[in-house]
Amino acid sequence: MPTIGHIGRYALKYKIGAGGLGTVYAAHDPLLSRLIAIKTLNLEIAPEEREAFNALFLNEARAAGGLSHPHIVTVFDAGVSDQSAYIAMELLKGRDLRQLRQEGWRPTPVQAATIVRRVADALAYAHSKGVIHRDIKPANIFMVGRTQPRVLDFGIARIAHQHDGAGDVAAGSPYYMAPEQARQQPVDRRADVFSLGVVLYELLTDKKPFRGSTLSEITTAVIEHKPPRADEVDPSVPSALAEIVARAMEKDPEHRFRSARALSRELRHWLEENAQNSAPDSLPPDAAANAPQRRKSAVAIAAGLVIGLLAGLGWLTLSGGERPPATAAAPAPVVVAAAAPAASVAAPAAAPAPAPAAVPAEPAATAASAAPEPAAAAIAEPPRETRKPAAAKPAPARKRALRARAGPPDRARAACALPSAPGAMSRSTEPPWARRRR
Incomplete structure (x- = not known):
């Protein structure tokens, strides 16, 4: 595979995608001989700000690299080169939620709740480590399959917005940022809960709750506009799930779920009550695709059990039929x-003998x-009605x-x-x- 450039020790192979903050490449790690993903930050940094930026970037990258969760992309390395800063992470196959929605995919309520619940689990883990994402949006939720999300770009939004001079408060994308972020107030983990609620609203209704043609209009809508409930926009959305979304999107942080873990718990309860009652076509595509394979496995296991049972019965029958000969002889003369x-x-002990x-x-x-010795000894004695099975001396x-x-x-x-x-x-x-x- 040809090399299109180098950054750090990594050889860039091809371009995966680009966004507002950076570009993602597939790269080869010569030290460990594996393919990884490299994300570069497209930031113009003045020479006098370079040292402060490098310290901030490495600190955020170190925090993100310390996160190990099934639904968080794994960070391998980070560094600063002459061209730009970069983060090395695991290379995943799939698309992010933004790309899937642009291609026309719309999840069922069960799928949407499953995806958001797993993202909430990842955020709860990060919050327990003291890391707040600040920029939860569909483009930062990478999908491996249809129900296996990976959260990207922990700390990237904070680095970019601090470099722009907005500080820690304005980090985030305008459509998904919390009202306190739009007001440039201090944020906590409940800001991630609000952004995740907006993502769930969009997955259920296929519409953004806050709209505007300019950044100012979007920010005003986030602060002042109260969007209709998801079940009012789309009647097919379950009422209980729409209530969870509305609570996550409360303007006042005190009225939201107090943490991502609380949001995950509510979604888990809803899934337990409704997932088993959903129609077969509402199953996730990966689960539906694996259903025939699971059925084949179940049939194979059942057939193996039946064959083993029949073999055991046959063995018992054969072994039971080969009984040793009886010790008591038949009443023959x-x-x-x-x-x-x-x-x-x-004569036999049971009845008199026939004619001579x-x-x-x-x-x-x-x-x-040739007569058996115990039988001869038994007949030599007078016949008895009941006698002990012990044979006489032969x-x-x-x-x-x-x-x-x-x-x-x-x-x-x-x-x-x-x-x-x-x-x-x-x-x-x-x-x-x-x-x-x-």
Whole structure:
């Protein structure tokens, strides 16, 4: 980017704008390697006044540089060169309120109240540091977006007007200055409150409250003329908001808001009561532009929560379905081999066994050895209606199963033959002497 000049250590790159008090350039800071804004003061200073002016300028610049607020432009540096005095500040993208209004933009009541409330917060902070602006007007309110103001030129008006010989009292632009400024009386923080009230009036009605073709006529109007209320000029202006504007523009400082903080508080209360009831088209453009993005973010978050919930339910279902096998065996017939010639009776504890059936020896032995040890021990005992879940010692059952596997085939076949009723014996298991006797 070509350089069009130098001031101090800064290389001027291009001209941003010009006003009655100075010119603003985009400049490069070689020390910190960044782009900044340089405002030069277009003042003709006599050589004998140079020292006093330099002291005043640096003092005001030092006070402005000590302000750190989200709605006040940040001052990086200040200095005096052979050509003029300059202030280095942050480079912002946007336009001031004067330019926006000249382009035809008119804010809604909610937007206007939001802008002025934030400017009032910035002024309240500056007042707490002992700094009074004295020249609040649309050209000194730089807009980043539509509802993010930055207040410019703290102390510049005082420097310029003191240099002109008017002293501290006449600093300010004629359309926005307070009556005590027009009368050249001492001013305090309530002068900034009056000027900010005029800005709000103009934003709401699109008209200046004080008019005149000459400086004298404008000054007379500021001192004597009482403008109509904002809701009388434009019926769409809310009555409560018009009342706040009228109080801020009171001629007598004692009847105004006592501070910028009090004005900000009233505007905040009005916004809390009316912002949520405003129509969707009254939202600030930056908020309206970000609304679809916020909705997309909300949908994405909701979808993520649903997916996480379904995954959790699926995991619980899978983990819950894999239950360990029950320790109690189902009431199935379990064969217990008896060592004695007489066959032992094995039947479920719940009901008598069905009709007797002959089972081959080898499967019977396998079934006896494969049966769960606690179940075999439980059936070996007499059936009970209620019994404790504690299982008997498994060693005897294992021994009986081994004996049954090692026993002769006729004993296994005798054990597998189940009688139809307790105490009855099958014909095939009767001893020979019993059949001969019968």
